[in-house]
Amino acid sequence: MTARTRLAVDIGGTFTDLVLSLPDRTVSRKLLTTHDAPDDAVIAGTRDILAEVGIGGSAVDLVVHGTTLATNALIERKGARTALITTAGFRDSLEIAYEHRFEQYDLYMERPRPLVERDLRLEVAERLAADGSVLLDLDEAALPRLVDVLRAQQIQALAISFLHSYINPAHEERARDILAAAMPGLAITLSSEVCREIREYERTSTTVANAYVLPLMASYLGRMRDGFAGIGVACPLLLMMSSGGVCTVETATRFPVRLVESGPAGGVILARRIAALGGYNRALSFDMGGTTAKITLIDDYAPQQSRHFEVARAYRFAKGSGIPVRIPVIDMVEIGAGGGSIGRVDDLRRIVVGPDSSGSDPGPACYGRGGSAPTVTDADVVLGRIDPARFAGGKIGLDPSLAHRAVLTDIGLRLEMAAEEAARGIVEIVDETMASAARVHAVENGKDTVGRTLIAFGGAAPLHAARMAQKLGIERVVIPVDAGVGSAHGFLDAPIAYEVARTFLLPLDGLDPERVGQLFSDMRAEAEAVVRLGVPAGLLSEQRTGSMRYRGQGHEIAVPLDDSELDQAALRGAFEKAYTLLFGRIIPGLEVEAVTWTLALSQRYALPPADPRVDEGAPAVAQGTRRMVEAASGRAIDAPVYGRASLLPGARLRGPAAIVEDGTTTIVPTGFEARIGYSGEIIIEGVTA
Structure with a gap:
């Protein structure tokens, strides 16, 4: 990107992050996501951040945006009323799926419900051979009759997926032309355009998913552009894709299914850059936000890629329980483990955490917005790891008494534990859940976590990174500058x-x-x-x-x-x-x-060369102390608190300690040493088992 003043916007399940990159500095902002109208928080935040730096909207040269809107629409089933037209005899392929049980011994197993109900899966006579030759011509006379059904059912989006159309799209294209002439306002998606690959079920599923979110995303992106124009931001708007690249609004509107993992992909782009700067050729990207945690393997400065992804899994960790989409995607494991993940005691008197989240509304109990269930953020507050007055740069005030009450009521009293011990249980469980997911992901790819560098970002990751590294046998943790909004920083580094x-x-x-x-x-x-x-x-x-x-x-x-x-x-x-x-x-x-x-x-994009320089900066001077309870030992300590902005490159400090900044807090436990790298990153080493 050559634009001088750029704005990155990342809408997550809990927070909306903004990063404004100016020629001489960057300014970031973290706000609660406005789920009913996600663009509201974006426009309000943009207006505020522009006012803070004293420039008008016309000074912005480029906006790069990533969003979970498409993913959330699929998970929450809030997309358009969609129909499917397919080859006669094959309308049930979408429901038959793989013809196997992903949880073999679960008698109450639930398959993901198709996005298109059976009555709206329509058939037309036509047939192509596997080599693309025509076995049966398209029955064009049947298509006008289907128009009556589409109108009667008030269909907003249509998916067309014919057998073997990946090798010969002629029948799909002809059907589209006939139906578009009869229904000009209908959003139509062809499988031969969205996913020109074999495997009928995945191809049809991807086509339906694209059609399902297309009207929603087209409307949203239109409102976003209008909102930006209303505050004077008239520059190009690019969208982050799940593959790690960015595309134009026109492409995103046509193929919104390519945006399903756009936010997390931006974080991996940042991690790749940090790995290159530090010369860490084997790294593990760790992104923990308010709703989920994402883990990606990076080898030789390249993240793993895949062309298969599952959305809206009925069983969050069970492969095969979701809606498959075949799109270019950075291969990552996503866990229901974020700051808003809810802790509870199950029937076996065990503490379990997630995968459900309190989100931004009502949010964790300490937000004071009506939430009463204990979350990971509440546990971190009870353990003294978060300064309630500085959370999200002081924009979101936290009430420690509400966190204490939620943890004690739902977990402590049930297990006859003090609030701090119950909070420690929540934190240890969520850390082990993330570490276990990382181990499994590495093994499934024939790799290991030992010897890697953990690159941690997102609002919650620096709080948990060192303990997670301990569990994984990782000896180095790197926290990038402004890690709390790391994915948004990654957007600015992504290539078209x-x-x-x-x-x-x-x-x-x-x-x-x-x-x-x-x-x-x-x-x-x-x-x-x-x-x-x-x-x-x-x-x-x-x-x-x-x-x-x-x-x-x-x-x-x-x-x-x-x-x-x-x-x-x-x-x-x-x-x-x-x-x-x-x-x-x-x-x-x-x-x-x-x-x-x-x-x-x-x-064309060249990764930055490794920078081995190490400055011997001014000594680290603590701003005070804070009572914290260490997760590993359960020991209460008075830990020094450092302001990250005051730590110069080369500064060193020993744990236990907390390093505070607007977007997050980095915990340096006992047995760890932290130093500030030449580019301002926090490098934590000396992990003890």
């Missing part, structure tokens, strides 16, 4: 980017380099139509990937490809290298086939 995928099943023994080369040329043209809106052609970087497998296997692995790797030997060599990295061996003698080809086009 777009990714295109095409299924073209091809055994390597029968490779046609010219056909594959033409496929990549077509994908490049489609991606350029999006990316070139914001980036000159000479500043684009291309990355190719092939999803490949041994013949007979059910799933593929992602294989990075060089421009020259279009001959059989090179492709097989690239596949065997990637397969060995994942599974430790290859299978000699088996035929290899490529299934899906992917091209990612992005603005």
Whole structure:
């Protein structure tokens, strides 16, 4: 990004974060999310932050925005009234799903309810073969009859997903043209545009999800632009995507399903930059906000990527219990563990935390907004880890007595514990939940957490990072500058980017380099139509990937490809290298086939070089002390409190201590030492088991 004055906006489940980047400094703001009208908090916060720095809206050159609105609409089932048109005989594919039980021994298992009820899953006669040839022409005469149904049912959005349309979109496109002429205001989504890949259920599910949130997101983005214009901000508005790139409003309006993990993706972009600056080639990104915690593996300064994601899981941790969407996404594990996560005692007299959250309304008990259930934030207040007067920069006042009452009433009295011990139980459970999720995520990817650097950001992460690192065997924790609004900072560092995928099943023994080369040329043209809106052609970087497998296997692995790797030997060599990295061996003698080809086009972006400089700054001077209860030992201590703004690069301090800033507080427990890095980051080392 070359704009000089930029605004980043991150709307989360509890807080809305704003970061204004000026040529000489950055200013941030954290507000409670206004769920009924999320853009209200954004516009009000923007007006305030512009007034604080003394500039008008016209001085802003660029706005980058990430939001959970699409995700929340899918989770809360608050999208448009949607219908699906599919090949005759296949309307129940959306409900049949994978034909398996994701919780085999749960007699009361609940599958996620389809976004489109059965009566609105309509059929039309047509059929394509797997190679795209026409077996049965589209019954165009049937489509006008479906218009009557769509009108009678007051349908607002329509998804069209025909069998094998990923290889030949002609029938879908013709159906769209006929229906659009009859119903000009209807929002129509084609599977061949949203997800041009094999696997009928996932492709249809992605198409339906896109259609379901499309009218909502189009209206929201329109209000957002109007709101910005009303305060004089008339610059381009870009949207953060789940892949870690940004796109234009037009692309986001057309494919809103690509925004489902936009906020967390921004945090990973920040973590990648911090890893590069510190030379941490094996890192773990840890983002803990008010509602959830997100964990991502970063190796060689690149986060793991995926093309499969589940939204609105009926069982938060059970794979297969959600709505699958096939989109480019940074591969992360998301846990219902945030500052607002609610603690309770279950029937076995155990303390459990989350996954449900108090959100921003009513919020934790200490907010004084009507909440009475104890949350992680309440526990942190009871333990003395949060200064009630400085929470969110003093914009949100906390009442410690309400936190104490909630923790004692719901947990302490039931387990015959003092309030502080009950609070410690909440904190230990949530920390172990996050650590366990990180371990499982690493193992599932053939990796380990030991020896990594934990990069922590988000309003709650610095409070819990050191203890979580202890549990994971991690010896270094890094807290970036202004970590409380870390994801918004990441937005400002994200490149304009777009990714295109095409299924073209091809055994390597029968490779046609010219056909594959033409496929990549077509994908490049489609991606350029999006990316070139914001980036000159000479500043684009291309990355190719092939999803490949041994013949007979059910799933593929992602294989990075060089421009020259279009001959059989090179492709097989690239596949065997990637397969060995994942599974430790290859299978000699088996035929290899490529299934899906992917091209990612992005603005050229160079990570900053590692900066090994270490300043010996002025000694750390505490502003006072605060009574805190340490999570690991349960010991009450008078810990020094430091203001982060007063700590110069090179300053060192030993735990126990608290480092306070407007957006968060960093806890340095006993046995840890913290120093301030050259770029202002807090580096915590010396973890003891």
